[in-house]
Amino acid sequence: MSAELELHSRIRTLADAVAAFSDDDRCRRLLEAMVWPRGRLCPACGCHRSISLAGRDTGRRARPGLYQCSDQDCRQQFTVTTRTPLHATKLPLRTWLLALWFILQSDKGVSSIRLAEIIGVSQPTAWRMGHVLRLLVARDHTLGGVIEIDEMYFGGAPRSDPDKPRAGRGRKGQPRTTKTPAMVVVQRPAGSEPGTPAGEARACVVADLSLNETERVLEASVTPQAHLMSDEWKAFVAAGTGFARHDTVCHARKEYARGTVHANAAEGFNNRVRQTIAGVFHHISSQHADLYFHEIGFRWSQRIAAGQKIRKARKGRTILQTLWDRVPPARQLPAVFIMAVGRQIRRTKAGGIDVRSTVAVFG
Numbered sequence: 001m002s003a004e005l006e007l008h009s010r011i012r013t014l015a016d017a018v019a020a021f022s023d024d025d026r027c028r029r030l031l032e033a034m035v036w037p038r039g040r041l042c043p044a045c046g047c048h049r050s051i052s053l054a055g056r057d058t059g060r061r062a063r064p065g066l067y068q069c070s071d072q073d074c075r076q077q078f079t080v081t082t083r084t085p086l087h088a089t090k091l092p093l094r095t096w097l098l099a100l101w102f103i104l105q106s107d108k109g110v111s112s113i114r115l116a117e118i119i120g121v122s123q124p125t126a127w128r129m130g131h132v133l134r135l136l137v138a139r140d141h142t143l144g145g146v147i148e149i150d151e152m153y154f155g156g157a158p159r160s161d162p163d164k165p166r167a168g169r170g171r172k173g174q175p176r177t178t179k180t181p182a183m184v185v186v187q188r189p190a191g192s193e194p195g196t197p198a199g200e201a202r203a204c205v206v207a208d209l210s211l212n213e214t215e216r217v218l219e220a221s222v223t224p225q226a227h228l229m230s231d232e233w234k235a236f237v238a239a240g241t242g243f244a245r246h247d248t249v250c251h252a253r254k255e256y257a258r259g260t261v262h263a264n265a266a267e268g269f270n271n272r273v274r275q276t277i278a279g280v281f282h283h284i285s286s287q288h289a290d291l292y293f294h295e296i297g298f299r300w301s302q303r304i305a306a307g308q309k310i311r312k313a314r315k316g317r318t319i320l321q322t323l324w325d326r327v328p329p330a331r332q333l334p335a336v337f338i339m340a341v342g343r344q345i346r347r348t349k350a351g352g353i354d355v356r357s358t359v360a361v362f363g
Ligand SMILES: [Zn+2]
Pocket: 042, 043, 044, 045, 046, 047, 069, 070, 071, 074, 075, 076
């Protein structure tokens, strides 16, 4: 571990963070250690060889942190933020790191209005900072092991047109709700022993819960070797044949768990998404929903099993419940930046954002 990362991992309190992120040069070295954990890489060609231009005459005196690729055909000049969402930022790196640490430190997330107050930037800037975090933590590798799938609905008040059928949960046939459907994919943790990381969790906006949409989401996020768990929704059952194993519970018969066959983790993640939208963001547009889901999924994954406790459930049954510790926010930051290169976010003229990314960030 680099000296920067070593010091960084000791950050616990807000005072620690403010002190650690007070110096821009130190923040740059810390960011370099996080973006390039295996040594400096040219963001244009991936070459491992580059030279520091610091102090050299490149038209004007080159600043610390400016490098040049040694590849004969490339010769790209770059810094640690080149081709990342932090590229061409007018904010100092210390502001970025403190803001990201603060967002991760919060329990469910921070609204842009709160973040603006705390960090001392405008609300639109804080909104973009939040989206930068969401873009950075987007994960696009396929998940294996035991995978629970489920659906959820968010946003939009149910339609109240007397001429139309009453809005329902809207699974079958006509779209009977103005809410937006999303598919949820949650990886069960490999065990409950202390130290085991929580699995990953994804959610993705879908047009509907058809077989086409189900297959599109599963192909992008689950390996064929995975063991699926879901309810008996026909599209889930049909799509499940493409995987090593698929077990279902029958909600229609009020069956929610049969031994290890259940979708309780997916249900838990659904609740987490709903609580976060209601409590932190209040409203998320379906256009940006996948970005919010990336953040909620990342938070879900940044937990470590801490032990188990016996909980009394209804009817005197006892349930063994796994307790989770959160990974300290300072230790989450390297995971935030590990895939930073190639993910870019630009401001649009209308004040919105334009995401340019080599990963499929939007469902
Ligand atoms: Zn290069």
